[in-house]
Amino acid sequence: MKNSIAESVANFLKDFKPFSFLSFEDLKSISKFVKVIHLDKNQKLFQINDELHNSFYVVNSGVIHLTVFSDAEETLLNKCYAGDVFGLRPFFAKNNYQMTARANEEAILFAIPIEKVKPFVGQNAEVLNFLLESFANNSNNPADKDRNKLLSDSVQLSEFQNDFSFIQSLTYNKKPLLVEHDQTIREVAVLMTDNLLDSVFVKEQNKLVGIVTDSDFRLKVATGKQAIQSHIDKIMTFPVITVTENISLAEAQLAMLSHKVHHLCVTIDGTPHTDVKGVITQNDLIQAQANSPGVLIKETKKALSASDLKAVYHSLSGIIQQAVTKSIPLQHLYNVSGEVTLAIIRRAIEISILELGSPPVPFAFLSIGSQGRKEQLLLTDHDNILVYQDVDIQQVRDVKDYFNQLSKKTTEVLEKVGYKHCEFGHYANNQKWCKSLTEWVKQYENWINTPGEFTNEHCSIFFDYEFVFGDQNLETAITETIFKTKSKVLFLDYLGNDALKKPAPLSFFKKFNEEESGPNVGKFNVKEKAINQLVDIARLLSIQHGLKGINNTYSRYKELAIKDTNNAEIYLEAADTFLLLSRYRTLEGLKNDNSGEFIDIEKLSKVDKEKLKESLHILKDLEEIVKDTFQLTQFS
Amino acid sequence: MLDWIKNIGKDYPEFWKYYLVQLEVPSTRKVALHLETTGINPTKDKIISIGAVAIENNQILVESSLEIELNKDEILESKEVTYQEVQAIESLINFMGNATLIGHRIHYDIEILNEYLSKLQSGRLKSNLLDVEVMHDRIMDTASKKYSLEELLSFYNIKNPEVATSGNSAYMIAVLFLKMRNKLGL
Incomplete structure (x- = not known):
């Protein structure tokens, strides 16, 4: 039938x-x-x-x-x-x-x-x-x-591996000491002391036979068991535990634990019969586990030129790439990458100051836009502004000149590192964004009191800023200006209107609104059509609710969920959606080495597509909240 | 109305007797039914295909479904009830048993079935009936507004299967019923 x-x-x-x-x-x-x-x-x-x-x-x-x-x-x-x-x-x-x-x-x-x-x-x-x-x-x-696409039923709750340790390869000493088996203990000890090393490999007819470490000296020499004129092979430990060259941190850890040793010998193929390539000590493991972003920041601080910074930046994107595919929580990644980027910018300023001499008055360098929100994972544009303290009228010219040069230098360095200029010209290089505190306060007041006059401007991103360098009091002054201004209604309405003007992600037929022309035809612009709106609405609502000091979209939604309990569910979902979208964007960006704005819908799996579609529904709910909260008709 | 007078002493066919016996026991079983007909006039129009699927414990049992396609040309040509029609009706009645019938504008279906049944010397259907259109009317609290099956399906977000057969239609009616059931507290 x-x-x-x-x-x-x-x-x-x-x-x-x-x-x-x-x-x-x-x-x-x-x-x-x-x-x-x-x-x-x-x-x-x-x-x-x-x-x-x-x-x-x-x-x-x-x-x-x-x-x-x-x-x-x-x-x-x-x-x-x-x-x-x-x-x-x-x-x-x-x-x-x-x-x-x-x-x-x-x-x-x-x-x-x-x-x-x-x-x-x-x-x-x-x-x-x-x-x-x-x-x-x-x-x-x-x-x-x-x-x-299948879910396990037998689940054991375990903590997320929040660090990167398990995907990281180790850095270790690649020039270990090698001695012949018939050298005396004394000779070897002198050699080790001279090289500041705590271990040495012993060879016999070009074959690796053993290892001597500090503890061998303590146990076998200092106790008087062996005279310092004896041959070194009397006190060596053998066999030596050997591992391959590209060992990961986790593997090295296991090898040490299972053999109860503190040193591993790296050979070409992992057996004692090939040439020695290096030595891994417990110390290397600890250093690696201290989390590589930390090391990166350290390196950043030591960097002397733009190319040094560029190297740091490269290892950062390597870490991000691995971490994203290993599904380390994106929020954590954002923080890490935000911190490292911050360090890079800071160092870039320091390098510029070193060249130009010390600044005449206190100043503050602020990151705005995505870095201000700590939401930068990819090589995107970088926007920044510079605020300096008010000076006497006589000095104005010199001071202005200095800071113009400073910001120009800094942006040059950053450009060499790989950050593109903001397409709207929002970097301190632009004279417009390198001003004294009074001017900035006026500027912000202008934006708030007479919104809409700068319709060509993307002024909303100026409300996501993060302190990078200099005098923090200047940043506080600006924050106070924003929150102090009483009649913000008009401004908020304007921002609300702005947020809703974004193109809709889904068409009437629940299809993705793909690009209709241009080089990215047929792709979905996830930044313009979804992420920007999420970011805008988060910013708008947090200004409305007076959330200070939270500049991050994800945390903003989390915080909003606490403040506005009626819509808590929507906010929480929006927070998740934001992470999901950012993840897609990051993956796409890493795949194509760009900012990942355009997602090729065709290449997504059916499930991903559904997920993406599902999550975009939240935008509608958010829009409703915005429509209910603000009077939007004034500007439309 | 006065059916029962006509029916006194009448000798029903076996399948109908069995149907009547079954009806005496109440049941929670439900059957979603879809008939494809040539029109809505019970006296003139004919059934072309039958689709039915059972719902038990609020689960649609694909296993327990009935799908019959009749030979259209043969039916339209013949003046009498053809053998394949007799068989189709018999297996449908057997399949239904004491279940509650669910359909879209189910009274049309029942009318036309009754017409067939009377030709087969049987009585009128006495099963309990549920109509998804009426159910939706209740949910929306609209006074007997018309909703086509397509409207209902899109309202409840049910995807149309690629192949439109009576079986699939019956299945969609069943899904509709499941979605409406809780809203009405059935």
């Missing part, structure tokens, strides 16, 4: 793993036994310790949240979108469910009876592997799961 329902179900399933491994005929015969379940928003499908169902689930539409309770708090493990498979526990285990599945929005699920799928799993190794892999996947690593 014909069964078009089963066929439709099979048609849906065939696009997703693991069903894509099966033939359509097999899929159809499985689909015949599918049960379709509807869940209302917040309805639970199963919860922790429920008995196992006799089927697993595929999301047909809607979103399912998988959560666990830890410390009486519900922790979201994963979100399942259309095509995601979950509830695989009954396949492999007999104990009860270990998590709660709850519909975050109205959802339709296909329940696929395990009994009916088992025969196919047995026949098809790919399916089995896929299911096993995803079930055994205990990690909390969302990226892994994304790749599989």
Whole structure:
């Protein structure tokens, strides 16, 4: 008998793993036994310790949240979108469910009876592997799961690896000391002292035979067991633990722990029979674990020229690239990269000051825009302004001249590092943005009191600034100007209007609004059409709510959720959406080595597309809040 | 109205007797039904295809579905009820059993089925009925406004399957019902 329902179900399933491994005929015969379940928003499908169902689930539409309770708090493990498979526990285990599945929005699920799928799993190794892999996947690593489009059921809560240690390769001493086995202990000790090293490798006929470290001297010489005229091989430790050249931090750590040694010998192929390439000491591990961004900042502080800074910048983008793909929380990354960038800019200013001589009056260098918000991961433009203290009328010219030169030098250095000029000319190089405090205060008051007069300007980004260098009092003065101005209504309305004027991300037909012309035709401009609006609205609402000192979009939404409890849910979701979008953008940017504004929708997987679409809905809710809060008609 | 008088002493066909027996036991089973017909006049128009799918415990059972396509040309040519039609109606009645029927403007479907049934010397359908259009009317609190099936589907965000068959339509009606069910507290 014909069964078009089963066929439709099979048609849906065939696009997703693991069903894509099966033939359509097999899929159809499985689909015949599918049960379709509807869940209302917040309805639970199963919860922790429920008995196992006799089927697993595929999301047909809607979103399912998988959560666990830890410390009486519900922790979201994963979100399942259309095509995601979950509830695989009954396949492999007999104990009860270990998590709660709850519909975050109205959802339709296909329940696929395990009994009916088992025969196919047995026949098809790919399916089995896929299911096993995803079930055994205990990690909390969302990226892994994304790749599989399948969610593990056996979850152990573990802390995120918030540091970069495990992806980092080690820096170690590449010129270890080598001595012959018949040298005396005394000679070797002198050699080690001269080279400030605590270890030395012992060779015999060009073969590595042992290692001598400080502790050997303590244990075997200082105790009087060996005279200092004896041959060194009397006190050496052997065998030497050898490792390969490109060892990672984690591996090195393991090797040391499992062999209970403090030194590892690096050889070409990791065996003692090839040439010695270096030595890894415990100290190297500690230094590496002190987190490489820290090292970067240290290096930044030592940098003497733009090219040194450029090297730092390169290693930063390397770290970011690895970290993004290893799904280290983006917020953490933003902070790290923000700090390093800050250090780079600071150093750039210092280098310029070294060249020009010390400044005549206190000044403050502020970053504005994305760096001001600490949301810069990629090689994007860099906007900054310079504020200097008011001076007597006689000095004005000299002072102005000095700071113009200073900012020019600084931007030059930054440009060499790789930061592009802001397309609107918002960098201190531009005379307009290098002014005295009074002028700046006036400027801000102007923006606030008579909004709309600078319609060509992108003045809103001036409200995201971060102190970089100089006298912090000047920054405080500006902040006070902004928050002190009473009649901000007009200004806020203007900003609100500005925020809503952004082009909509989705068209009427729920399609992505892609570029219609230009070099990026057919791509989706995620910065212009989504991120900018999220940023604008966050800024607007935080000025409205008087949030001081929080310049970061993510934290702004988090903070807004606390201040404005009515819309807390929307804000929290907006915060997540912001991170999600930024992640897509960063990945795209790293892939193409640009600012990642344009996402090629065609190249996204179906699930990513859905996710992206899903998340863009939040913009509508935010717009509603803005429309309700401000009077927008004055400017439209 | 006075059907029962006509029916006294009448000898029903087996499938109908079985249907009547089943009806005496109440059931929570539901059947979403979609008939494709040549029109809405029960006396003149014919059924072209039948799609039905069962809902038990608020789950749509794809396993338990019925899909019959009739040979259109043969039906339209013949003046009498053809054998394939008799078989189709019989298997539908058997499939329905004591379930509550769900459909879109289901009274049309029932009328036309009744017409067939009377030709088969059987009584009128006595199953409980639910109409998704009426249900939606209740939810929206609109007074008997007309909603086409397409409107309802797009309102509840249900994607149209690529192939439009009675089976798929019945499935979509079932999904509609599931989505509406909680709103009405059924």
